[in-house]
Amino acid sequence: MTRPILVLIALLAWVSAACTQQQTPPVPASSKIYRLDELRWPQIEALDRERTLWMLPVGMLEVHGPHLPIGTDSLGLSYEVDHVSKGVSAALPDWNIVVMPPVNYGAGGANELGGQLVHSGTYGIRQATLRSVVADIGGQVAQNGFKWIFVLNGHGAPTHNIAINEAADFVSETFSPATMLHVTALLRADPEMQARARTVNARFFSTDELASFGLDLHGGVSETSGMLAVRPDLVDSTYRTLPRQVGQSLDEVREVAGAAGWQGYLSDPARASAAHGHAIESWWVEGFTNLIVRAVRGERMAGRPRFPDAIPPPVAAVTTKALANEAAFEATLQNFLSKRQPGAAT
Secondary structure: OHHHHHHHHHHHHHHHHHHHHHHOOOOOOOOOOEEEOOOHHHHHHHHHOOHHEEEEOOOOOOOOOOOOOHHHHHHHHHHHHHHHHHHHHOOOOOEEEOOOOOEEEOOOHHHHHHHOOOOOOOOOOOOHHHHHHHHHHHHHHHHHOOOEEEEEOOOOOHHHHHHHHHOOOOOOOOOOOOEEEEEEHOOOOOOHHHHHHHHHHHHHOOHHHHHHOOOOOOOOOOHHHHHHHHHHOOHHHHHOOOOOOOOOOHHHHHHHOOOOOOOOOOOOHHHHHHHHHHHHHHHHHHHHHHHHHHHHOOOOOOOOEEEEEEEEOHHHHHHHHHHHHHHHHHHHHHHHOOOOOOOOOO
C-alpha cells in the first residue's frame, strides 16, 4: 500500500473520530427534561449528581369496565408525569429531570375484589416481582451516584402500593445518601391534598350526587372523567348508558365485585365529563409537583403517613387469597427450574 493511501486512511479515521465526539455533546448545565431511553451514556455520566432527579412511572394493565382501556392507570400517569416534569423544572430551574420509561405492569388487578384471580382484561405481575423491579431500578440509579428518585404510581391496589413503599425504603436505607420516595403513597395520605380533592369534586357535583356514587374506586366517575380528558379516543361511548354499581363501604364493594357478570367498574361512569377529568388531572399534577419540590428543597418526607398504612380488613381475605396464589405460582416456577438439566439453554 502506498504512503499517500495510508495518509488518506489515517485522515479519514481522524475525521470519523472527531465527528463521533461531536455527536455526543455534554449535557448543558441549565435545566432540561430528559427521556432516559433517548440519552447516550456519556450524556448521563455528565449530569450533575447533586442537581439531577429521576422520575419512575409505575402503571398497571387491568380491567376497567367495558368502556375504558386496560391501560387507564398507565395512560393517565403518562399525562401526569409529562406535566409534573415541566412543573418541577420550572420550580427548580437549575436542576435536570430524567424521566424513565414506565413500568406498565403492576400488582393486584381489580378483578381480585370479586375473587377472580385471572381475568382476560388484567395483566399484572406478582407483588414480590414488582418490589424487586422497582428496587432493582432505583438501586442502579443510586449506585450511579444520583441522589433523588421519585416513583409516581397510577394504581391503587394496596399490595401494589406496599411493594413500591418497601422498594423505596430499601433503596433509601441501603444506598444512602440517595433517597427514593413513593410520591403517590404520600399524596394519597396527605390530609391537605385529600381535602383539595373533595373541593374539586364539589365543583361538579352536589353532596347528594357524590353520596350516590358510593366509593368511586375503580372505572367510575373519576377514572372515566380522567380518560375523557386525557385520551377521549379510547373511551367507548357506551359509558353514557352504563348502570350505576354502587358500594358505600368496602364490604359492599366486595359484594358488587363478586356478583355474577361484574363488568369491572364501580360508581356511576355515566356522570363523567372531560371538564371534571381535567380538574382531577390538575389536582394530581399539582400534588406530585408540590411534594417533589418540597422534598428536594429539604423537607423531610421519610416517616410521613403513606398509603396504605395497613391492609383494610374488608379486603384482607382478598389480599391473602391473591398472595397465596402468587406463592403457588412461584413454587411452580421454582419446581420447573429445578427439573431442568444442568447447562440446558435458558
